[in-house]
Amino acid sequence: MKKIETREELIKSYIDFFKSKAHKEIINSPLIPENDPTVLFTTAGMHPLVPFLLGQEHHLGKRLVNVQKCIRTGDIDSVGDASHLTFFEMLGNWSIGDYFKKEAIEYSFEFLTKILDIPFEMLSVSVFEGDKVVKKDEEAAKIWKSLGIKDERIAFLPKENNWWGPAGKTGPCGPDTEMFFYLGKKPKGNPKTNEKEWREIWNDVFMQYNKNEAGNYLELKQKNVDTGMGVERVLAVLNNKKSVYETSCFLPIIKKIEEISGKEYGKDEEKTRAMRIIADHIKASVFILAEKVAPSNVERGYVLRRLIRRAIRYGKLLGIEENFTKEIAQEVMKLYKDYSHIEKNKEFIFQELELEEATFEKTLKEGIKYFEKLKKEAKKVIDGKTAFLLYQSYGFPLEMTQELAKENNLEVDISEFEQEQAKHQELSRTASAGVFKAGLADNSEQTTKLHTATHLLLSALKQVLKKNIEQRGSNITAERLRFDFSFDRKLEEIELKEIEEIVNKNIKQNLEVKREEMSVKEAKSSGATGIFEHKYGDKVSVYTICNPKDVISREICCGPHVTNTKELGKFKILKEEASSKGVRRIKASLE
Numbered sequence: 001m002k003k004i005e006t007r008e009e010l011i012k013s014y015i016d017f018f019k020s021k022a023h024k025e026i027i028n029s030p031l032i033p034e035n036d037p038t039v040l041f042t043t044a045g046m047h048p049l050v051p052f053l054l055g056q057e058h059h060l061g062k063r064l065v066n067v068q069k070c071i072r073t074g075d076i077d078s079v080g081d082a083s084h085l086t087f088f089e090m091l092g093n094w095s096i097g098d099y100f101k102k103e104a105i106e107y108s109f110e111f112l113t114k115i116l117d118i119p120f121e122m123l124s125v126s127v128f129e130g131d132k133v134v135k136k137d138e139e140a141a142k143i144w145k146s147l148g149i150k151d152e153r154i155a156f157l158p159k160e161n162n163w164w165g166p167a168g169k170t171g172p173c174g175p176d177t178e179m180f181f182y183l184g185k186k187p188k189g190n191p192k193t194n195e196k197e198w199r200e201i202w203n204d205v206f207m208q209y210n211k212n213e214a215g216n217y218l219e220l221k222q223k224n225v226d227t228g229m230g231v232e233r234v235l236a237v238l239n240n241k242k243s244v245y246e247t248s249c250f251l252p253i254i255k256k257i258e259e260i261s262g263k264e265y266g267k268d269e270e271k272t273r274a275m276r277i278i279a280d281h282i283k284a285s286v287f288i289l290a291e292k293v294a295p296s297n298v299e300r301g302y303v304l305r306r307l308i309r310r311a312i313r314y315g316k317l318l319g320i321e322e323n324f325t326k327e328i329a330q331e332v333m334k335l336y337k338d339y340s341h342i343e344k345n346k347e348f349i350f351q352e353l354e355l356e357e358a359t360f361e362k363t364l365k366e367g368i369k370y371f372e373k374l375k376k377e378a379k380k381v382i383d384g385k386t387a388f389l390l391y392q393s394y395g396f397p398l399e400m401t402q403e404l405a406k407e408n409n410l411e412v413d414i415s416e417f418e419q420e421q422a423k424h425q426e427l428s429r430t431a432s433a434g435v436f437k438a439g440l441a442d443n444s445e446q447t448t449k450l451h452t453a454t455h456l457l458l459s460a461l462k463q464v465l466k467k468n469i470e471q472r473g474s475n476i477t478a479e480r481l482r483f484d485f486s487f488d489r490k491l492e493e494i495e496l497k498e499i500e501e502i503v504n505k506n507i508k509q510n511l512e513v514k515r516e517e518m519s520v521k522e523a524k525s526s527g528a529t530g531i532f533e534h535k536y537g538d539k540v541s542v543y544t545i546c547n548p549k550d551v552i553s554r555e556i557c558c559g560p561h562v563t564n565t566k567e568l569g570k571f572k573i574l575k576e577e578a579s580s581k582g583v584r585r586i587k588a589s590l591e
Contacts, residue, residue, distance in 0.1 A: 002117040004238050006248050007089065007231050008338070011067045014091045014229070017111050018065035023093055026066045032291050032300070032473055040300050041071035041288075045092035046226045051558055052096050053172065053207065053224050059517055059539040062098035067091050067231065069339075071284060073303055076310075079280050080273040082243040083199060086307065087284035088232050095225035104204045104225045105143045108179060112202070116238060120148055122182045124190045124198050128163055128175035129156035134209070134217050137162075137175045144177070155192035164205045164226075172220060174208035181237045201237060202229040245276045249335065253279040256331045261318040270399060274314040281311035282328040289349040290342045292472070294580045295356045300473075301580050308356045309363075313397050316364070325353040360395065367394025371401075375408045384416020391417075392424070448560040449568050449590055450481040452513060453503065455545060456565070457483055457588065459553040460502040464495055472583045480574065480589045487584045491576050503571040506545070506552055510566040514544045523556050530556030 004010050015025055029048040031041050039047065045068035052058045068090045078084040095104065112118045125144050130136030141154055165173030180191050180198035191198045207224040209217040232244040241247055245254060254265050257275045265275050288304045295305035308325065315324055329349060333342055342349070367390060374386065382405055390396040396404075398417055405412050454474055461469045465487065472484040491499075517539055518526070528542045543561055545553040562568065570591040579585035 001119075001238055002115070004116070004235065007235065010231055010235060010238075011089070011091065013115055014111065015065055015067070017115050018063075018093045018107070021063070021107060023063040023065040024060035026060065026064050028066060028068055030291055031069060031071050031287060032293070040303060041073075042068065043070055043072050044068070044226075044228060045070075045090050046094070048558070049094060049096070049226075051560065053094075053226070055222060058096060062096045064094045064096070065092065069287060071288065071303075076306075080276045082245075083233060083236075085230075085232060085244060086280050087287050088230055091229045091231060091234075093225075093227050097222040097224065100223050100225060101140055101204075101206055102143055104206070104227060105140065105177065106147065108202055108204055108227065109144075109147050112179065116234075118181065118237070122187055123149065124153040124155065124180045124182065124187070125149060126155040126157045126162055126178045126180070126191050128177075129158055131159060133215070134175070137177070140175065140177045140206075153187075153190050155190040157192060165207070166211050170211050170213055172207045172209070172224070173211055173217070174206045174223075176203055176205040178203045183242075199233065199237070201233050203227065243276075245279065250276075250279050250283075252335060253283065253328060253331045256328055257318070260324050260327060261315070261320050263318050271318060274317050274399075277314045278311045278318075278328065281307040282325055283332045285311070285325075285353070286329050286332045286342065286349055287336075287339075289352055290339070290345050292345060292348065294352050294583075296580045298579075305356065308353065309360050309395050310397075312357060312360055313364075313395050313400065317397065317399055317403075323354060323357045325357055326350050329353055363395055367396055370394060371396075371404055375405075375410060381411045381413055384413040384418070384420050387412050387414075387417045388420035388424070391421075446478045446590075447476050449562055450476045452561045452565070453568055453571055453588070453590060454481055454483050455543065455553040455555055455557075455561075456503045456506050456568075456571070457481075457499070457586065458485065458555075459506075459545075460499045461485055461487075463502060464498050465491075472579070480587055483586050483588070484579045484583050485586070486582060488582055489584075490578070491584065496573050496576055500571060500573050506547075507565045507568045507571060509547055510564055511545050511547055511552060513561050513563055513565065514546075515561070516542050516544070518542055520556075526554060527551065528554045528556050 004013065019025065026048075029042060033039055033042050033047045042048070045066060046053065048068075049058075049064070058064065069087070070090050071087055073086060075084045076086060079086055093107065109120075112123065113120050127140045127144070128134075128137040136156065141156070144154060145151070162176050162178065163173070164176050165171065178191075178200050179202040181201050183197050183199055188194055188197075191200075205226040205228075207226065208220060210220050211217055232247060232249050235247040235249060236242075236244045239247060244250065254275055257278055258265055261275075263271050263275070266272055285304055285307045288300065288307075293300045293304055295301050295308060297305070311325065311328075333346065336342060371390065374382065382401065387398060387401050390401050391398060398412070398414070402412050454476070458469065458471055467487065470486045472486055474484065475482040520540055523530075523540050523542050526542065530540075540556045541558050543553075543555055543557050544551060545565065568590055571588060572591055573586060573588045575587040577585050
């Protein structure tokens with residue numbers, strides 16, 4: 001196998017390969033998806049491509065490639081094993097209505113076996129086994145066989161394993177084929193017959209069907225390919241490492257944790273897991289903070305708070321008593337110097353980490369007080385519900401409760417704790433099913449109207465508040481829009497009324513909403529505004545709303561939008577509240 005030790009080398013090899021196959025490189029987008037309310041974070045490279053996967057033309061053409069930073073929180077309890085991560089980088093190539101299964105699979109196979117020199121006998125694949133509604137993906141299996149993959153290395157798996165989408169009840173979807181690397185010396189079986197010994201490294205998704213309201217799967221006119229390969233997992237494979245945490249993406253961070261804690265990585269299973277969790281969670285936190293998201297008790301801020309506090313808790317298990325998150329963050333920054341926005345926002349990152357650490361310290365002390373009271377009441381065993389309360393409310397991992405219990409000659413009902421934890425996880429999954437899943441945004445008529453209304457809202461905010469107001473995020477459903485913006489105080493009723501009146505006045509003027517493609521330089525020269533400037537490529541979409549005398553709004557955006565404000569209806573502000581420090585939130589609807 002080719003010796004590639006750094007993420008930079010692997011990323012360059014991948015992008016250069018697909019450029020040789022007529023793909024154009026697109027930029028690495030922010031972790032906060034601009035126009036996809038189905039997710040809190042960018043969980044895959046496809047998110048920024050939503051409008052193009054749905055039919056809009058991309059100015060760079062139909063073949064695209066990039067590396068995308070991603071955050072996934074669905075497997076947070078698995079972090080600390082050999083392969084699961086919260087933050088990771090995903091290599092991806094796309095065909096937007098161009099090539100399909102044959103070329104996608106051949107490209108994947110060529111890159112793995114010719115560029116990375118992975119012996120093909122060390123590879124196995126899975127394909128969709130079919131069900132009562134959609135046929136077995138014999139086409140993908142046939143292509144793999146033509147490349148030399150034997151029958152015994154092909155696993156036919158159900159929808160839960162080898163199917164993508166749709167995001168909602170209807171929309172684009174299709175089978176996928178996944179590639180696996182054998183972790184032992186002499187390969188045997190496949191991911192179905194010998195699952196634990198095969199590690200997934202690449203996934204090719206074929207957006208082949210459109211699921212309609214009747215539940216039927218109809219062939220799409222524009223078929224797309226969306227692929228993804230994890231940088232960290234492939235580096236582990238190429239360097240013969242058992243875990244992604246032994247790669248160059250983590251080793252300097254792990255060494256810093258060893259230095260601070262005085263413990264050695266790899267000697268003790270629980271301490272090794274704790275170090276992995278700290279390394280992953282602080283890395284993810286640095287990237288989220290770099291997007292100017294602060295810890296809070298809602299949505300993205302809550303995910304961030306949970307990551308930081310979880311890292312601190314495991315630091316306590318390693319015996320780290322002093323504040324340490326800033327030191328770990330500095331190691332992360334050294335590893336990812338190519339992300340300039342991290343360095344730009346480092347003071348904010350350090351400030352928020354230290355503040356959260358100080359706040360959480362108080363919560364932990366309260367937990368210790370509660371435990372002291374608890375041990376007086378307990379006879380021999382701390383029940384699982386109480387142990388889970390310590391975990392959920394005071395931030396005590398089960399291991400910490402067990403240690404405290406052991407010191408006081410008590411035991412913990414681990415089985416009951418796990419039952420409580422499983423119930424909580426299921427409730428969380430159910431409650432957030434529409435928020436955390438990866439998928440195409442709801443581009444319905446109503447959400448399109450509400451998205452356009454956010455442009456008019458931002459313009460009105462600037463006009464009334466007469467400050468340098470910036471968008472800090474938005475979330476749009478079919479019922480309402482939610483718009484976050486930079487401002488340091490509660491808005492007065494008279495201000496809210498004036499903002500509402502200005503938006504409705506502009507709606508009634510029947511103003512054209514015009515889309516133009518131009519360079520970032522041209523966009524800025526024209527007075528266009530936008531968020532997350534580091535994300536833009538060489539060409540951007542600029543939407544302008546204007547009357548004969550004046551420009552009402554001109555923003556860099558990738559849609560979707562109406563063509564005239566007369567389509568919007570009446571704008572009504574429902575609520576104004578704090579979102580986080582220095583950020584206010586407006587919820588509004590269209591009637």
